[in-house]
Amino acid sequence: MIGAKKPMQKFYCIIKHPFLPTFAENEARDYIIQQENDKARAKLKALAEELIPDFIEVSFYVSEIDFHQTLPQLLSEPFENLIFIGLQGTGVLKKLFLGSVALRIIGNTDNTVVAMPKGIDSFSHExxxxxxxxxxxxxxxxxxxxxxxxxxxxxxxxxxxxxxxxxxxxxxxxxxxxxxxxxxxxxxxxxxxxxxxxxxxxxxxxxxxxxxxxxxxxxxxxxxxxxxxxxxxxxxxxxxxxxxxxxxx
Known part of the structure; x- marks a missing residue:
């Protein structure tokens, strides 16, 4: 998600964690979730360092909580928001139906959504x-x-x-x-x-x-x-x- 009114960009990452058996201890669950969040945050930072100029302040938000709970809070901040969705499309069903996460965001948000196909290595708006x-x-x-x-x-x-x-x-x-x-x-x-x-x-x-x-x-x-x-x-x-x-x- 990118805000335009201030020189700040915010990235919101939705994490899908590996399946945990119902009998897993809370401590084990918390450990795995933290590990996955740390990996996702590292990827976001690497992406920002590659694409975002140094003079722009960047903050990161990574959570395992369903985006229906967290996304409205982020979108309520005083920015003109763009929601970027990366589309992987690794299978026939994913290609045909865009992905459940993407469709749910498009269907349930009042903000502009930018769907970017995976593998695109350049972007132009000519x-x-x-x-x-x-x-x-x-x-x-x-x-x-x-x-x-x-x-x-x-x-x-x-x-x-x-x-x-x-x-x-x-x-x-x-x-x-x-x-x-x-x-x-x-x-x-x-x-x-x-x-x-x-x-x-x-x-x-x-x-x-x-x-x-x-x-x-x-x-x-x-x-x-x-x-x-x-x-x-x-x-x-x-x-x-x-x-x-x-x-x-």
Whole structure:
């Protein structure tokens, strides 16, 4: 989790501890938990030393307690928060369903979530694609919060809508144009409407699976509620295409 209002970054790590038999002594449990927490904290510190400049103050929070209890406390602090989730995707089920922890966080938080596929060795934001629907309004406030983390130079934003063949796109076209104009003073912007028989074909015409692309979607939109599309989005774009996925609350 990263806060933006102050020069401080905070990392929240969810730990899955090895199975302990119910008859294990409390002292043994506490020892193993402490060992795992220490290992996780060491990994976080190594990650911070590699990626975070020295002038930024970094604090660490590692806990074995379920994130439903601890995450709300961290998010209540006076920061503009981003929650970063690393996606491992080592098995078919994990790829298709994103992982129970990630889905629970996306479904139960009112903060922007950044899903980063494991194995991505570089990150660029030269091309940002923002999916816009008609029925689920785009959370402009949260979009602005996320874009405040982004360097405006050499960054283009495309607001797009996935339309079915022969769909009346008059209203959505006007909306896309307004969004493009709103951000034109800070970014290079444009908009597009992609027609396809299904949204999977449409999204293939938008994202080219390149490391300089970011896909932003709105929680609750059809793009995320359509089960077939969500599987494609997660499997082929996030995992195979190494495309960072931003989910706005």
């Amino acid at each position: 091309k940002i694609f923002v999916a816009v629907g008609e029925n689920k309004p785009l959370n402009i406030e949260q979009l602005n919060n996320f874009l405040s983390f982004i360097d405006h130079n050499n960054t283009s934003i495309t607001f797009f809508h996935l339309a079915k063949p022969n769909e009346d796109t008059t209203r959505i076209k006007e909306h896309l144009q307004r969004l493009s104009n709103i951000y034109a003073d800070r970014f290079s912007t444009n908009f597009a409407i992609y027609e396809a028989n299904n949204r999977i074909d449409g999204i293939k015409g938008v994202i080219n699976n390149k490391i300089d692309e970011i896909l932003i979607v709105q929680k609750g939109s059809r793009i995320l509620t359509d089960q077939l599309f969500k599987r494609f989005l997660i499997n082929e774009l996030v995992y195979e295409g190494q495309t960072p996925l931003i989910v706005l609350p």
